Amino acid sequence: MEHGDDANWLDRPGNVRRLYLGLWVIGALLVVADLVVHRHAEVGFDGWFAFYGAYGFFACVALVLAAKRLRRAVMRPEDYYDR
Amino acid sequence: MIAEFPGGLLLIAAGLALPWLPRALRAPVAVAAPALVFLQLLAIAPGYRLEVDAFGFALTLVRADRLSLAFGYVFTIAAFLNAIFGWQVREGPEQPAALVYAGSALAAVFAGDLLTLFVFWELSAVASALVIWARGTPRAYRAGMRYLVVQLVSGMLLAAGAALRYAESGSLAFEFIGLASPGGLLILVAFGIKCAFPLLHNWLQDAYPEASATGTVVLSAFTTKLGIYALARGFPGTEALIWIGTAMTAFPIFYAVIENDLRRVLAYSVNNQLGFMVVGIGLGTDLGLNGAVAHAFADILFKALLFMSMGAVLLRAGTVNGTGLGGLHKSMPLTTGFCMVGAASISAFPLFSGFVTKSMIMVSAAEQGHDGVWLVLLFASAGVFHHAGIKIPFFAFFAHDSGIRCKEAPTHMLVAMALAAALCIGIGSFPGLLYAILPWPVHYDPYTASHVLSQLQLLIFSALAFSWLMRNGIYPPELRSTNLDFDWIYRNPGKRIALGALEAMAALRAELDAMVRRSGTALNGWLRTHHALDGALAKTWSTGGMALWVAAMLAAYLIVYFL
Missing domain, CATH: 1.20.5 (Single alpha-helices involved in coiled-coils or other helix-helix interfaces)
Known part of the structure; x- marks a missing residue:
């Protein structure tokens, strides 16, 4: 342990992995709930099965990939304006 | 008598008096003044007006209706929380300027005419620049100067627009303005600067993160929400605002993902949340406008909470850069918890405030058939969870352990954060309390099974995307950098x-x-020839010659007279 004296539950990699898998389980349950709960569609196509889950996942991946590209264009040294 | 005195002026007076008070009294007065004004506002009924004659105009110093009162309540709550959070700041201009700033923003909200609005618009600009400068660093000084120039341009445009409208209609009343007149366009740009419209937005990300740990919290509440109030009053249903607002929700989140300074990340998310409100105002429906007001109310509180948690981190750890932080949940467990309440609120988790306010705007957009706008807003909702809901707490309090071991935030900061967190959860769990003070009757129930499920799906899968990108090394690392905007x-x-x-x-x-110089020398030479002591024109004439000429002139006069 790097910080032995105050290491806690989150410092163990196994637990972080458990959290991550737990998140997938919750996600899967929410998708299954889509079959049970009658969702009231707001614009029509959002009534599709698992629409919000899929949109949330892909929107965020697209956001991050686009932001990485943006970084290539706009990133400058920290003291750019102070020089 | 005190009940009649405009609350904004009371706060301004308290702010001006603060430096002259004994040190021990300053913080209690800074806390008591907004509390008093809040109670006073509760006693004011919609429809109350206070009119005075000044500068040859009949001015409406106070116009209380449900719209101005809703903003009045939340401005005083914010000023109260800020004063608790800044309890230990007793020296320097920050606390007095913060009170004058809150007071002038409050007075601007209650202004019933454009001249009164202009006066307090400018006063709030100057006072807020002082809040930035109070940090005392050269960076803060320069950022504050840029900020002030932009704010004063906004004031000039407002004055010019108001003058044009006065010339046209003979009235200075601050009611619906619209884009039918050229004055209206100028005023829209003036309001747009305060609301940080795209391309007019950079003063926000530039200046807010340069203020002190407490100063940024103060700044986050008033200027932009004053802009939103003014927009809701002057331009409801202006279609262009739908498109402007939609752009505002989307573009800042890309910057927020790659920004290292966590308070600057929050400044980008201020921009993104303002976009939702601008869309609501552009839609102009009762639901859209109620949503804009409700979301402004909720946003002031959860954004204050988030900026407070980052302020506490700055105070204790000495930095709010993602590159320098991590693992602070061990040292600052309470601050971590409060930050996560703020994160859940801005991300619109069920039971937290954003859930019951932002959705009003989205439902209104869907009802009006703006499917494309709705899709962008949904993207922005996922994105705000990603950068403000996850990135902020993750990089500050979790991620890799930076090795920083510091004290938990001071008690007064924890109290302020606890109160803000309680309000965020209170609004989210009992939305009826907030809906009851909105300008128009609310026929909207956020807690349907359908809404809860769809929102949870959106958020959990956004979180999964973050974790998946992080675990696979695709997520861009925090880097010390300046990002050009x-x-x-x-x-x-x-x-x-x-x-x-x-x-x-x-x-x-x-x-x-x-x-x-050259022509001067030439002229000098010429003057010398003609006017020097021996020059032709400088010679004295004899008295006799003078008498002769006078006599000639008198004779000429007599002749002319008798003719």
Whole structure:
């Protein structure tokens, strides 16, 4: 342990992995709930099965990939304006 | 008598008096003043007006209706929380300026005419610049100067627009303005600067993160929400606002993902949340406008909470850069918890405030058939969870352990954060309390099974995307950097052009100077020849000659008279 004296539950990699898998389980349950709960569609196509889950996942991946590209264009040294 | 006194002026007076009070009294007065004004506002019924004659105009110093009162309540709550959070700041201009700033923003909200609005608009700009400068660093000084220039331009446009409208209609009343007149367009741009419309937005990301740990919390509440209030009053249902607002929700989140300074990340998310409100105002429906007001109310509180948690981190750890932080949940467990409440609120988790306010705007957009707008807003909702809901707490309090071991935030900061967190959860769990003070009747129930499920799906899968990208090394690491945004235009080429113009002016001046000198020498020579002691025109004439000429003139006069 790097910080032995105050290491806690989150410092163990196994637990972080458990959290991550737990998140997938919750996600899967929410998708299954889509079959049970009658969702009231707001614009029509959002009534599709698992629409919000899929949109949330892909929107965020697209956001991050686009932001990485943006970084290539706009990133400058920290003291750019102070020089 | 005190009940009649406008609350905004009361706060301004308290702020001006603060430096003259004994040190021990300053913080209690800074806390008590907004609390008193809040109670006073509760006693004011919609429809109350206070009119005075000044500058030859009949001015409406206070116009209380449900719209101005809703903003009044939340402004005083914010000023109260800020004063608790800044309890230990007793020296320097920050606390007095913060009270004057809150007071002038409050007075601007209650202004019933454009002249009163303008006066407090400008006062809030100057007071807020003082809050930035109070940090005392050269960076803060320069950022505050840029900020002030932009704010004063907004004031000038407001004054010009108001003057045009007065010339046209003979009235200064601050009611619906619209874009039918050229004055209306100027005023829209003035309000747009305060609301940080795209391309007019950079003052926000530039200046807010440069203020002190407590100062940024103060700044986050008032200026932009005053802009939103003014927009809701003057331009409801203006279609262009739908498109402007939609752009505002989307573009800042890309910057927020790659920004290292966590308070600057929050500044980008301020921009993104303002976009939702601008869309609601542009829609102009009861639900859209109620949503804009409700979301402004909720946003002031959860954004204050998030900025407070980052302020506490800055105070204790000495930095709010993602690159320098991590693992602080061990040292600051309470701050971590409060930050996560703020994160859940801005991300619109069920039971937290954003859930019951942002959705009003989205439902209104869907009802009006704006499917494309709705899709962008949904993207922005996922994105705000990603950068404000996850990134902020993750990089500050979790991620890799930075090794920083510091004290938990001071008690007064924890109290302020606890109160803000309680309000966020209170609004989210009992939305009826907030809905009851909105300007129009609310027929909307956020807690349907359908809404809860769809929102949870959106958020959990956004979180999964974050974790998946993180675990696979795709997520961009935090890097020490400056990211160019639109302010590059005036901070680089603009600055160079201005400096170049100054140099050219200096050169031109030197040239003119030399020319004047040369012609001066020539003139001097000419004067010497003609007017020097021995010059032709400097010779004295004899008195006799003078008498003769006077006599001739009198004779000529007599002749003319008798003719």
